[in-house]
Amino acid sequence: MRFDMSVAWREATAMLSANREVLLIVAGIFFFLPSLVAGFTMPSFQPMLSDAEAMQAQMMSYYGRFWWVIVLVMLTQVVGYLALLALLRDHRRPTVGEAIATGLKGLLPAIGVFLLLTVVIGLLAFAIGLAAALLGTVLGAGGAAIIGVVVGLAMLVGFVFLMVRLSLWTPVIAIDKVFNPVRVLGRSWSLTRGHALRLFLFFLLLGLAYFVVSIVVGLVVGVLVLALGESGGLIVNAVLSGLIGAIAAVIFVAVLAAVHRQLSGPSAAAVSETFE
Numbered sequence: 001m002r003f004d005m006s007v008a009w010r011e012a013t014a015m016l017s018a019n020r021e022v023l024l025i026v027a028g029i030f031f032f033l034p035s036l037v038a039g040f041t042m043p044s045f046q047p048m049l050s051d052a053e054a055m056q057a058q059m060m061s062y063y064g065r066f067w068w069v070i071v072l073v074m075l076t077q078v079v080g081y082l083a084l085l086a087l088l089r090d091h092r093r094p095t096v097g098e099a100i101a102t103g104l105k106g107l108l109p110a111i112g113v114f115l116l117l118t119v120v121i122g123l124l125a126f127a128i129g130l131a132a133a134l135l136g137t138v139l140g141a142g143g144a145a146i147i148g149v150v151v152g153l154a155m156l157v158g159f160v161f162l163m164v165r166l167s168l169w170t171p172v173i174a175i176d177k178v179f180n181p182v183r184v185l186g187r188s189w190s191l192t193r194g195h196a197l198r199l200f201l202f203f204l205l206l207g208l209a210y211f212v213v214s215i216v217v218g219l220v221v222g223v224l225v226l227a228l229g230e231s232g233g234l235i236v237n238a239v240l241s242g243l244i245g246a247i248a249a250v251i252f253v254a255v256l257a258a259v260h261r262q263l264s265g266p267s268a269a270a271v272s273e274t275f276e
Contacts (some may be wrong), residue, residue, distance in 0.1 A: 002195070002198070003195040003198045003199060003259070004249055004262065005198060005201075005202045005205075007258075007262060008202065008258040008259050008262055009258070010257070011121075011234055011258035011261065011262070012251070012254040012255045012257070013254070015088050015254050015257060015258065016251070017252045018161075019087060019088060020181055022096060023084060023087065023088075023250050023254075024250070025096060026080060026083050026087065026099065026100070027080065027084070027246040027247075027249060027250045028246060029080070030076055030077060030079060030080025030081075030083065030103075031077060031080055031242070031246035031249045031250075032080040032242040032243060032245070033242070034072070034073045034076045034077065035073070035238070035242035035245045035246070036238050036239065036242040037073075037112070038070075038073050039067075039234070039237065039238025039241055039242065040234070040238055040258075041069050042069055044070065047193065049091050049209070053108050055076045068074040068137050075107065075111075077249070078103075078106075078107060078110045078111075078170075079100070079103035079104055079106075079107055080103065080175060080249065081103070081170050081174075081249070082102060082103035082106040082107070082110065082170060082174040082233060082252055083096075083099040083102060083103035083174075083251065084099070084253040085170060085171055085174035085253055085256065085257055086099040086103065086174045086175070086252055088253065089171070089174070089175045089257045089260070089261065090102070090174075091273075092152045102174060103174070105179075106174055106179065106210065106228050108175040108179075108185060109154055109173050109178075109180070109181055110169075110170070110173060112126065112181035113169050113181045113185060115260060116181045116185065117166070117185070118260070121159070121162070124158070128151060128155060129151070132151040135147050136148070160198060160200065161200075164194055164196050164200045164203065165188065165193075165255070166185055166188045166189065167188065167190050167192065167199065167203070167259075168187075168188040168192060168263070169184050169188045170256060170261050171256050171257060171259075171260035172184045172187045172191075172260075175260060176194045178198040189264045191260070192263065195263065202255075202259075206251075206255065209221060209236055210248055213244065213248075214244065217244055219239045220240070220263075221236055221240060224236045225237070
């Protein structure tokens, strides 16, 4: 079976249409409100682009002050992702409360997946960097520069490939009810086998669309800041960012649910219940 992007998109939009009211409620709780709170809690970050060292120090200071806000928002959104996936694909047709309970139950496994991925990526980066350094020492300065470029590109390609192959880890937790982090990643790897390129192109198109929308929203916010002043602009930016983020999250979750259903092979009951 080949992954079909058009089928996945049609199924995603159909699920959004059939469940839009309840999805908007959950998205408002877990995406819009946390984003709004973060927007008012954290001031806008304006880096000093002319001085690399000063910019690095500024970033360390900024994230050192507000790391707890970022962590809380991320954890809340993970629960939201899992809850939305349960609402879309759980054949038992859970209530909002039951779906949120599924999200909370999946939070610890999700943290485990994140930590496991961090360790794996860190070890791979260390091994590749060490090999590149040894080759650079052998080949000299000129060879080291070429190797650095090649290794950088290889690491980028490898990282993207890894993320695409493991992109279904949230549906595996919320829909397949797999809670062992190692088994979660193994299940995602198995589902995406042979579909990496098509999935990458699909996610790339979605990312480009989101990028264009973000630019348009940024321009609108810039105009409103000039018209309303800094305080009014801050409010508008927080509200619009929260809305765009919530809408994007719902669409992305529906896409993941559709991709998971296509690659895992749904039961007839699950399909019919989703579109009732």
